[in-house]
Structures are given as C-alpha cells and as structure tokens.
Amino acid sequence: MAQLWGGRFKGKTDQLAWDFNASISFDKRLLEADVRGSRAHVEMLAKKGIITNEDKEAIFKGLDSIMADVESGKLVITTEYEDVHSFIEANLIDRIGDAGKKMHTGRSRNDQVALDMRLYTRDKVEETQELIIDMLKTLLDLQKEHLDTYMPGFTHLQKAQPLTLAHHLGAYFEMFKRDALRMKDIYKRMNYCPLGAGALAGTTYDLDREYTAQLLGFEGPTLNSMDSVSDRDYLLEFMSALSIMQMHLSRFAEEVIIWNSNEYQFVTIDDAYSTGSSIMPQKKNPDIAELVRGKTGRIYGDLMSLLTTMKGIPLAYNKDMQEDKEVAFDAMDNAMNCLILFTDMLRTLKFNKDAMQKSAVNGFTNATDAADYLVVKGVPFRDAHSVIGQIVLHCIEKDCAIDELDLETLKKFDPHFDNDIYDAISLKTCVEKRLTVGAPGIGAMEKVIAENEKFLLDEMA
Template identity: 75%
Template sequence: MAQLWGGRFTKETDQLVYNFNASISFDKRFYEQDIRGSIAHVTMLAKQGILTEEEKKQIIDGLNGIREDVENGKLEITDKYEDIHSFVEANLIDRIGDAGKKLHTGRSRNDQVALDMRLYTRDEVLELDSLLKEILEVLLKLMKENVETYMPGFTHLQKAQPITLAHHMGAYFEMFRRDRLRMKDIYKRMNYCPLGAGALAGTTYPLDREYTAELLGFDGPTLNSMDSVSDRDYLIELLSAMSTIMMHLSRFSEEVIIWNSNEYQFVEIDDAYSTGSSIMPQKKNPDIAELVRGKTGRVYGALMSLLTTMKGIPLAYNKDMQEDKELVFDAIDTTKGCLALFTGMLRTMKFNDARMEESAKHGFTNATDAADYLVNHGMPFRDAHGIVGQLVLYGIEHKKALDDFTMEEFKAISPVFEEDIYDAISMKTCVEMRNTIGAPGKAAMEKVIALEEEYLYL
C-alpha cells in the first residue's frame, strides 16, 4: 500500500479501512491535472531557489515520462496506491531517485487535490460550454428554416394560440443561452489557484503563488488558505448549473416524447435515436428522450448529496470532502452525454409541418384573433369573448375549425362578421400580426434570429 504519511504510524492500516479511505479508484482521472500542477509547482520552487535547476529538470522530465507512459498504456494506475498523488510521487521517486522526494516541498495533499479538482472542473466547464454552443447552433438553424412553419402554442398542455416552430425553438435557445452564461460565470469565479495554501495555514517556504497561478492560467492565487482547501462552492454552483441544463433538456425531451406520439405526430425521430419493441412490431420508441428525462434526477441527486455533505463541515479540510469527486464526475459525464445525444437527435429529427398547422387550426388557436376582429369592429372585448366562446362551442359540436365555418354560420352567432374574417383568423395572419420583439411574427423573429446569430458567432 503506497502511502505518503506512514512515519507517524507503527501498525499497518486495516485493509478494509485502507480501501474505504482510498480514492484512487475515482481520482485516477486526475492524473493529467496532477502532473500539470506538479510541473508548475516545481517550476516555481526552482525560480524561488528552493530547488536547483537540475532538480527541476529531473523532476519535470520524470513527470512527463509518467504522463506519456500512462497515456500510451505502459503504466497502469492501480489500487496499489491510495490516491493519484501517491501514484505520481511514488513512480517519480522510482524513476529519478531522491530528487523525486522533493516534489512535495511546500505543499500538502489538501491544496494539491484542491488544485487538481479546479483544473479538472475548469476543463470540463469549457467542454460543457462547447456542447451548449453546439445545441444552440442546431436550434438557430431550425429557427432560420421555420419562421413560417405554423404550429399550436400551448398553455396547460392545451392548444392556446398559433406560433411558429421557429418561435418554439427560440424559447429553448434562450434557455441554453442562459446555461452558457452560467458556465462563463462559474469559470470566472472559480479561476483562482489554491496551490500554496498548504494543509490550511500556508507554508514557511518563500513560495511565489502569483507565479504558480500564472503558469496554470489562473487569474491569481486564492486569498485565504483555510478557504482554499475547504471550498467546494464552485462544485455546488456547477452541479446547480448542470441541474438547470438537465431540467431544460428534460422539458424538451418531454415535448419530443409527446410530439412523437401517435396522437400528435408532429415529429419523426431518426432511426438512429429510436428503438423498437421486443413484442410489438409497430413501435418506434423515443428512448433517448426518455433516458435524458430520467437521468435528470441523477444530476439533481448529486447536487443534493454535495449540499448535504458540506452543510455540517467545520473549517478547514475534512475527509468528508472526498465525497465530492464521484458525485461531480458522474454528473459531468451524465450532462455531457445527454447534451451530445439530445443534440444529435434534434439535428436528425423530421418535423411534420402540415400536421402541426392542421393541429393549430383544429385547436381553435385563432379564437383570440376572432375576438380581436370583433373588437376592431367596435364591440367591447368582454362581449366579443362571449361570442367567440359560442363559436368554439358550435365548432366542437359540429367538428369544424373556425376557418371552415360558412359566412352564414358566423352571422348566425354575430352579424358583425364579414368576409374579411377569414383572412383575420388565418394562421398566417394570426402569427404575422404579432410583431413586438419576442413574438412569433416573421419580422420579429428575423430580428431575434439576427441577434442570436451575432451572439453565437461574433
């Protein structure tokens, strides 16, 4: 059992205790970050005269060799080591001898793991941002192609008013755009270097923490050594942001599932993102959308777990904090996977334009516009509302859309109706007349699309 702390102890750790305490099974994914941080640390130690230039070169060459051997499969990270830090240090000493024993000068595993987690998380935030940009690109393409694709807009899952597919996709564009802003905000707030904080009280060595931070691309060093090793706020923020991303994906998935049903038939999911039934040959199931919806709870669970873990921990570092890693790793993997798969499904999905427009017509989504027609002809809105309610009731009883009423049927309920009612309640008119910014009218949508394109590509 390779450990960094054996001097104080006279007995071997019980194997069960060792296994329970060890983190190598999950923190081995830190190997690149651990080596990157160690190279910056020894570079700084040499600059400060704490290590010689020759020692620095030996250590950096040894670290680069370990990284290369791990990447090409020559060196395996096994549970012989307690954690990734002991793996790197033990292998370094084996390779270069006593110079390797100086790697840990002026630092603790506490600030080392804090650094590794920040470096890893920072890399993952950039990957999440890239995946969010990709889904935004797909949404923008759908918006540009569908400014005149009419469909019902819903409230309470009931058809409400006509909109366009571009407008509907635009709502999700706004959601995922906010998600990207959260990623940018998290990156900015977490981008400070904890290395040099030591176990909790800094060190007596004359470290240049600003230099280390600069080497690793941070905006500066953290300003309190106790907070440096015990801060997990940035992980809670990331889990919260990923929970919001998953909530957006889950809402979208729910709509895809509904739209894919036989009753709606608004979309056809590509075969590559669907599965069949083992017993019912007619089935084409929206499994990817359903799994995304299901995995949302998994990410929520990680957020609640870490909040619960952190709520009773006094300053500074405590072993409880090791529980952050598996939760965060799994949530990141889950969110990235869901974003990638959902984007692929959305990119290949076919929309049934005619079916969506027909659904809008037969859902009386133009009823509000019929009421507005009467108001524009001098009738008080409350009276117009009542008359259109009678029209809808008549349409339901006779299974007719408002667009299909004869003039006699309109006039039987109100003599105010004239031939121009047909143009006033057409899907095109209902949508095109709504041109305040943010509305579904073509002119308004084209302004928004130009703004979204500028945001995405400039």
C-alpha cells in the first residue's frame, strides 16, 4: 500500500477498507491533469524561492519521465497506490530522491484534486463544444441542401402543416446552438484556479496564486479556500448541460427511428450505423439511434447521483466528494460518444424526398391554408374552419386529398371556392408564403441560415 499519510497511525488499514477508500481505479485518467498542475505549482514554488531551481528542474525531469513511461506502457498504474496523486509522488521520489518530497510543499490533496478535476473537466467542456459545433455545421449543410424538400410538420405526432426538411432540421440547430452557448458559459464560470487553497484554510507559505492560475490558463484564483476544495458546481453545471444536450439528441434519435420505420420510410440509415437480427434476415435495426436514446436515462442518473451526494455535505471537504468522479466520467464519456456517433449517422442519412412529399400531400397538411383561403375571400375564420373540417371528412371517406376534389364539389361546401384554390393550397405555396422570421419559406430560411453561419463564425470561433 503506497500512501501519502501514515505517521499518525499505528495499525494497518484493513484491505477491504483500503480498496473501498481507494480511487486509483478511476482517477488514473487524471494523470495528465495532475502532472500539469504539479508543474505549475513547482514553477511557482521556485519563483517564490520556496524551493530551489535545481529542485524544480529535477522534479520536472522526473514528472516528464513518469508521463513518458506511462504512455509507452513501461510504467503501469496499479492498485498498489491509493490514488493517482500518490502514484505520481511515490514514483517521483523513487526516481529523484528527496527533491521529489518537496513537490507537495504548500499544497493539500484537497486543493490538488480540486484542481485536477477542474482542469480535466475544462478540457472536456471544450471538447464537447467542438463536437456540438461539428453537429451544427452538419445541420447547416443539410439545411442548405434541403431548402425545397417538402415534408409534413407534426403536432401530437399527427400531420399538421407542410414545411421543409431544412426548417425541421433548423429546430435542432437552435437546440444545439443553445447547448454550445451553455458550454461557453460554463467554461467562463468555472475557469478559476483552486490551487493554493490548501486543505481548507490556505497556507502559511507565501504562494503566488495569481501566477499559478496564469500558468494554467485560468482567469485568476478562487477567492474562498473552503469553497475552493468543496465546490462541485462546475461539474453539476456541466452534467446538467450534458443532460439537456442528451435530451436533444434523444428527441432527434426518436425522430430518426420513426422516419426509418417501414410505415414512414423518410430516411435510410447507413449500414455503418445499423445492425441486423440474429433470426430475422430482413431486419435493419436503428440500434445506434436507439442507444443514443437509451443512454439519456443513464446520463440523467449520473447527474441525479452527484446532486444527491452533494446535498447534505457540510463545509469543507468530505470523502463523499470522491463519488463525483465515476458519475462525471460516465456522463462525459457517454454524452460525447453519443454526439460523435449521432453526428456521423446524420451525415450519412439518405433522405427519401418523394416519400416525405407524398406524406405531406396525403396528410391534409394544407387544411389550414384552405381555411385561410376562404378567410381572404371574406368568410369568417370560424366558419371557414368548419367548412374545411367537413371537406376533410369527405376526403377521408373518398380516400383522396383536398386538391384532388374538383371545383364543383368544393363549391358544394362553400361558393367562395374558385380555380385559384389549387395554387393556394399546393405544398409549394403553403410553404413559400410563410416568410415571417423563423418560418419555413425559402426566403425566411435563407436569412436564418446566414444568421447561423455568422453565429458559428463570431460566437463559436
């Protein structure tokens, strides 16, 4: 058992208690962040004259050799160590001797792990934002390609009004745009350095916390040492944002699953993102989309787990907080994998334009426009609504669309109908005359696409 403490103890730790207490099995992924933080801390110690430059160089050389040996597989992180911090320090002392014992001067494991987790999470926030930007670019490309791909819009999963695939995908662009902005906001709020807070009350050493923060790319040091070591708000914010993003992915996945069904046939999923059946040879299952949908509950659970852990913890650090890592890592890994896979699947989707357009025509999605036509002719809206409802019922009985009825039949329902009704309720007209901001008309969509391109250039650069 390699540990950083023990002088106070006479007896040995029970093996089961040791295993229960240890975090090396999951916090080993913080190795790079821990070395990065240690280098900054040691640089500051040397700058302040707390350790010599010779000791600093020896520590740097030792840390570099540990990283190189781990990366090459020459050195393996094992459960002999309690955590990644003890692994690094023990190996450092073995390699460079007494100079290695000075690395921890003016630092506690509490502010050390707080820093490591913040550095690691900050990197993941940036990576996630980049993945969301990739999704946004994919959506933007598809919008440009499908400005005139007509399809039914739905409410209650019932066909409602016609729109375009570009407009439908634009709704998801707005969702993921908010996700990207949340990442940017989280990064800004979390970007303060807890190193130098000590166990909870700072230190008597003359540390330069501003310098350490600068070396590590933070805006500055955290301003309360107790909060510094016990704050996990940044993790909760990130996991909450991941949960919202995952909800957006799940909604999108549900639509792809529906669109891919035999009844809809709006899309064909590429073989790379489908699987077959072990018994039914005809099957091509949308497993990736289904797993994206399924992972959502797991990520929600990770968030709820950490919220529940944190709700009853008094200041300052408590060992409960070690429970932050496994759930946070799980949420990060799964959300990022879902985002990567879904974006790649979306890029390779084949959209069946004919099936989409036929579905829009057959679903009475132009009924509202037919009512609006009568209103323009002077019929009160409520009366027009009733007339079109009767026409829809008649079409259902005759198994036809509104625009398949001849003018004589239409006039039986209302004399205001004329030959211009057919153009007024065509899919193209229904969509193109909707030109208010945020509507599906091509003119309106082109303006929004231009705004979204500007967003990616200005806000996400």
